[in-house]
Amino acid sequence: MKDIILKAENISKQYRLGQVGTGTLSHDLNRWWCQLRGKEDPYLKIGETNDRSTKGESDYVWALQDINFEVARGEVLGIIGKNGAGKSTLLKILSKVTAPTTGSIKSRGRIASLLEVGTGFNGEMTGRENIFLNGAILGMTKKEIASKLDEIIAFSGCERYIDTPVKRYSSGMTVRLAFAVAAFLEPEILVIDEVLAVGDAEFQKKAIGKMQDISRGEGRTVLFVSHNMAAVQALCTRGIVMKNGSIDFVGGIEDCTQHYLNDSSLxxxxxxxxxxxxxxxxxxxxxxxxxxxxxxxxxxxxxxxxxxxxxxxxxxxxxxxxxxxxxxxxxxxxxxxxxxxxxxxxxxxxxxxxxxxxxxxxxxxxxxxxxxxxxxxxxxxxxxxxxxxxxxDKGDYYGSGRNIPTKQSKFLIDFKVEYDN
The missing domain is CATH 2.70.50.60 (abc- transporter (atp binding component) like domain)
Structure with missing residues (x-):
């Protein structure tokens, strides 16, 4: 039996375009009257698929619709898809930043999220103070945070600026510190959106190595969203491909990336x-x-x-x-x-x-x-x-009847070889 640590059941999220809330008094009254009679919300029956590239007719759109999946303890799950597919919305629901319109999330353990650069940071406070603030938000005691403080600062690479207000940090420095806090305060589930793309190559390598240690060495769970297929394939064991707010494909990470990459048009x-x-x-x-x-x-x-x-x-x-x-x-x-x-x-x-x-x-x-x-x-x-x-498609670039394997070269050049005695 798998040790399931996170379970999403029938998750859907509906938004009204251009407005906050239902937008009109008549909609509010209609929704309230249905709830009073124990009936289903009438606005859950309408709405269109979340296709960002097309013009719709309805004021309602399903950012997510009927999402179901399970994550086992120690698993690294990659969530991939085009811009607007619903990946970030799903992570915000999993992190309890926003609530689903329908469905439920069941988890066992503390969830730490790294959704956007600087989320949960106070710009007027120093890096050191923000470590304690973020740790408290994640449910850690002051003593627990203090015991990890030196490791967090060393990993972030921001030691020189740790007592400087965060508002003076670059976006890369901010995400370094935020990742270090989330990774070292030992959450059972670590949720990471595309933010690592802000960091430099050296930090991305460190961050991926740390996530591998977290999952493989410490048995904790990671949910990872990225458009960088190299990072996804290096880190993840299983994947979900999202399309227009729904799950399009679930499987091994190699199968997922190929499914995602083959979804193209002329x-x-x-x-x-x-x-x-x-x-x-x-x-x-x-x-x-x-x-x-x-x-x-x-x-x-x-x-x-x-x-x-x-x-x-x-x-x-x-x-x-x-x-x-x-x-x-x-x-x-x-x-x-x-x-x-x-x-x-x-x-x-x-x-x-x-x-x-x-x-x-x-x-x-x-x-x-x-x-x-x-x-x-x-x-x-x-x-x-x-x-x-x-x-x-493959082609005979050199006119020799041979195709060059992609692992050998992605970019081909004209050349010739001269033999001289």
Whole structure:
């Protein structure tokens, strides 16, 4: 029998868009009247799927719907999915930051959460004082916190600034201290959102090592959310893939990451997309990616095209727009950066389409993720992290009849070998 330490049963979370609460007196009275008669909340019967990229008709949306899973003691569970899939909402419910609309969470032991940089920290207090404050919030006594104090400070790497107010810390220093507190005060369940991405490479390595020690050596449980597939695969034993507020796949971590990475499309619509930053003066409306022809998946060694349809209502000269894009691999590591600033042109173009063309694609087989960034006169107009993904099929890049294994190289280059006596 598994030693189940955390159990989620029929968890759903509903939000009303654009408002806090039900928003109207008539809704409040209707809900109260149904509760008085012992009937179900009528607003649980309406609402749409949590698809952030589409425009809906209902004022209600299910951020989560019918989530069920169990976590065993000592297990490291990875929760992955696209932006807006409901991962952070689920962690907030598990951490009791917010309550579910329906369903229940059953846990055995103390839960420590690291959801956002600086959550639970008081900016006016010093790092040392915040350690005691956070420890108290987690249910520790002053004596217990004091016994771990030196280890926490040493691990955080913030010793020089430990008696400085936290408001003067960088985001990286803040997350270092917050992680150290959560990890060393020995909670039975440690819940960690994407915050480790704020830290530098050295700290991320330390943090992952500490989480491995916590789970494998000390038998405690970790729930880990990240878009960094390398970190997820290194740390987790089992995974959940979330999509549009529901669980899409459950299984071993390798199967989960492959399921997540294979969920890609050639065409993307961004007209009603909300998860973006910028003034909106010029923004992406749609993207199409293809290989040799418009209905062909990209292939290594063949032509590759990315067509961006822009929302450009003021008909701004496209040559005045700084359009950058970054291509990452499935581990979240940057592979390529391209920018219109690298190519000079004296012509003027007015319209709504930008097309990036690569004559001979030198990326190896796999799934890749694109972040887009548009600026005009040093002002960000549209910035979308992990805006879309594309998949590349294997191809004969060198014309030798051989494919290069992805473990050998993700990036291929033209070269020749000369034999000289």
């Amino acid at each position: 065409n993307y619509e961004f007209e009603d997309f909300q998860d973006r930053v910028g003034s909106g003066l010029v923004k992406i409306k749609a993207v199409k990616t293809y290989g040799v022809d418009e209905d062909v998946i990209p292939q290594t060694g063949k032509p590759f095209t990315m067509e961006f349809i822009l929302d450009n209502p003021k008909n701004i000269d496209l040559t005045k727009i700084l359009f950058d894009l970054r291509i990452d691999d499935n581990m979240g590591q940057r592979i390529v950066w391209m920018s219109t600033s690298l190519l000079e042109t004296s012509d003027h173009f007015f319209g709504d389409k930008l097309v990036f063309k690569i004559k001979k694609l030198n990326l190896n087989e796999g799934t890749y993720y694109v972040t887009t960034h548009i600026m005009i006169d040093n002002v960000v107009t549209d910035w979308i992290q992990n805006a879309f993904s594309f998949k590349i």
